[in-house]
Amino acid sequence: LISCFIMPSYKVTYFNVPGRAEPIRIALHAAGIEFEDERVANWKDVKEQTFSQAMPLLYIDGKPYSQSSALARFAGKKAGLYPTDEVQALVCDEVFETVQDIANTIFKVSGDPEAVKAHRTEISNGKLKVLFGVVNTRLSESSSGYITGGDVSIADIFLAGQVGAMLAGWLDHIPPSYLTENFPALAEHASKVNALEVVTKWQEFHKAKSA
């Protein structure tokens, strides 16, 4: 009977960047769930010993679980950051996966600087327009200002993280103006979401812990 009242232990394992782990970290923190925030410095050294040879990973009582969107959805449900309405949940999932596609499309080509430049120029006029277009459409359909039409969700948080990084100029060959000129509503959405307490209180907590 006593074991029913013991909370599981949680650990999130990822690189020392927000990236694909940040929605998970933000959601667990918002849910009031303590977790070990493991940041891997030498992924190559440990990769082959991990469960899925990919990150992020969420450990629950020492047992590993994989797949960004699965982990974010699990944490999001705990934090009230995942819709209960079936169509809002559909849109949340759709947008989350579309942001994954955006990240995967951008990082599909790496290494040779000329190849990266050519790739990013091509996708900016092609696939990224389509993917951001899907997300932009959902935002334009929403009367709440949040992507599902309901409350803020993991989709808003993940999207705003990606868009925020791009607006900060983190991507060579895809400048901030790409978003501000083509998808200004997404740029505004990101500024708004990234200023929400649910996001900032995790960032402040993490900053204080790392100090």
Place this chain on the structure above:
Amino acid sequence: SHTMPSYKVTYFNFPGRAETTRIALHAAGIEFEDERVANWKDVKEQTFSQAMPLLYIDGKPYSQTSALARFAGKKAGLYPTDEVQALVCDEVFETVQDIINTIFKVSGDPETVKAHRTEISNGKLKVLFGVVNTRLSESSSGYITGGDVSIADIFLAGQVGAMLAGWLDHIPPSYLTENFPALAEHA
């Protein structure tokens, strides 16, 4: 408010990434138009996401394979309510997506395809199938989440079944029966 929405599933004329959604909607007793596109190139650029499958609800398009399958799965009782079972369901569903994406990452030149499939068979596919195999071995129910049959079982079994039927050049049925016999049985 008593009018059911109209549904349409749009995809190529085979099971693939739409089958789980079709199976779930049908299991839920939901009638839907089962649209099979013959000439994708001709229509691609006019579609919402320039990718399939698509689910149209009252004529409005929704995209992303796993989002559609989860929506339909919930309606059919094929998606867990338990949070950890749902986590495993989602994890396995996305892992099967990764398996498919990994296999089809390289296409065209036959020699390149062969080299790619040989490489991933010994590498990334072993890891991805290993994740799924581990979940199955942890389950006391025989279904991947440890609970009832779900969209993860259905999507996985579709992919494994196609491979067992010899649909993939350079990755024969023996690849699964020798390395992951439990997955072959599950399928």
